[in-house]
Amino acid sequence: MTRKTAFITGITGQDGSYLAELLLAKGYEVHGLLRRSSSFSTGRLDHLYVDPHEEDVRLFLHYGDLTDSSRLVTLLSRIRPDEVYHLGAQSHVRVSFDEPEFTGDTTGLGTIRLLEAIRMIGLDTRYYQASSSEMFGATPPPQNEATPFHPRSPYGAAKVYGYWAARNYREAYGMYAVNGILFNHESPRRGETFVTRKIARAAARIALGHERLLHLGNLDAVRDWGFAPEYVEGMWRMLQADTADDYVLATGTAYTVGDFVRLSFDHVGLAWTDHVRFDERYLRPSEVDALIGDASKARDALGWTPRTFTPELARVMVDAELASLQGPTATVTPLPVLGFDRPVLAG
Ligand code: NDP
Ligand code: GDR
Numbered sequence: 001m002t003r004k005t006a007f008i009t010g011i012t013g014q015d016g017s018y019l020a021e022l023l024l025a026k027g028y029e030v031h032g033l034l035r036r037s038s039s040f041s042t043g044r045l046d047h048l049y050v051d052p053h054e055e056d057v058r059l060f061l062h063y064g065d066l067t068d069s070s071r072l073v074t075l076l077s078r079i080r081p082d083e084v085y086h087l088g089a090q091s092h093v094r095v096s097f098d099e100p101e102f103t104g105d106t107t108g109l110g111t112i113r114l115l116e117a118i119r120m121i122g123l124d125t126r127y128y129q130a131s132s133s134e135m136f137g138a139t140p141p142p143q144n145e146a147t148p149f150h151p152r153s154p155y156g157a158a159k160v161y162g163y164w165a166a167r168n169y170r171e172a173y174g175m176y177a178v179n180g181i182l183f184n185h186e187s188p189r190r191g192e193t194f195v196t197r198k199i200a201r202a203a204a205r206i207a208l209g210h211e212r213l214l215h216l217g218n219l220d221a222v223r224d225w226g227f228a229p230e231y232v233e234g235m236w237r238m239l240q241a242d243t244a245d246d247y248v249l250a251t252g253t254a255y256t257v258g259d260f261v262r263l264s265f266d267h268v269g270l271a272w273t274d275h276v277r278f279d280e281r282y283l284r285p286s287e288v289d290a291l292i293g294d295a296s297k298a299r300d301a302l303g304w305t306p307r308t309f310t311p312e313l314a315r316v317m318v319d320a321e322l323a324s325l326q327g328p329t330a331t332v333t334p335l336p337v338l339g340f341d342r343p344v345l346a347g
Helices: 014-025 043-048 069-079 093-098 100-121 154-173 195-207 228-240 257-267 296-302 310-326
Strands: 005-009 029-034 059-063 083-086 126-132 176-182 214-216 247-249 276-278
Touching (some): 005 014, 005 069, 014 043, 059 069, 069 100, 083 228, 093 100, 100 126, 100 154, 126 228, 195 310, 247 296
Parallel strands (some): 005 083
């Protein structure tokens, strides 16, 4: 049997690293798009890296950027992947208010550039679009595939554009293109400025005496938090289906940001009220109040169900932080190297 080849944009991100791991375990050859950076951005992939001089190398990284159409064309025409997973994006909602044009360019137009590269080359490939529950925005829960979109940020608006671009290429050109509408999914590899990772890090650091206070914005927002490795498996399942369709992945459960704080601090035996302070700089100009997904279509059509729910997720994430602070004997998945550039406003 010939080996399948996948191309992943956003391979250095949380989901990209878990997806690369999954596809390599399934025997795929995996190619990833890597943005050039003045420092290494491959911390989440280091454990998968094999010296290119070894035999049976199956993970390849290629410099490129979602703003660079011609590079996408040359890369895809050379790799000719069986499956394309488009995960690359400026994915931070708060940052999208600071950088709306850049977010539109990478998260929105980046999608069209990739789809158009596939079409121009005449590539017969299956395409996964990383769509988001942020597209539902102000539409009240529960949200499913039929729920109207009402984005509340430049990021959400860019994702709506990407969603319709993928659907349009499916309808106009018969491309096998699917939208995975994923609700929040987290892990020890989550970026440090997303709220769950920020809380888990702080709980661990405060418990070990490295820090004293955690500053947060809106504690009342409701989110449906699942576990990222389970969600990337759902992405793969979507591309194995007989026909291309769109699916929600979610746990169907609801917790507030405040609940996540309490669960995390309880786990290290601290009273969160002693350590959490409000900082209005972390508020968004318009907020998404409540996201709670209905993933019954994915369950019925793909056999996908979530197994990890928010309370366990909080414990897993706090434990990973404790382990990474306590030394090299830790059994956690590798964490990204922390930079010195923790944004003041974006966290
Ligand atoms: P991350 O922010 O962890 O990763 C984003 C990835 O995109 C990184 O690899 C980043 O590279 C890359 N990237 C950003 N800009 C560019 C660019 N101009 N050119 C090439 N690559 C670029 O996101 P997640 O892994 O959490 O999410 C994956 C995708 O799923 C994203 O599209 C996100 O919007 C979407 N999504 C995520 C959800 C979640 O809860 N995690 C829920 C729903 C949708 P670098 O490492 O160099 O920054
Ligand atoms: P979200 O994730 O905006 O849902 O987007 P994030 O973790 O950033 O925020 C979740 C909620 O927490 C509130 N909040 C804070 N958020 C951050 N980041 N920092 C804080 O200090 C803070 N205090 C309170 C936010 O207001 C918000 O309500 C994520 C991203 O992964 C998107 O790419 C993805 O599409 C969606 O999830 C689904």
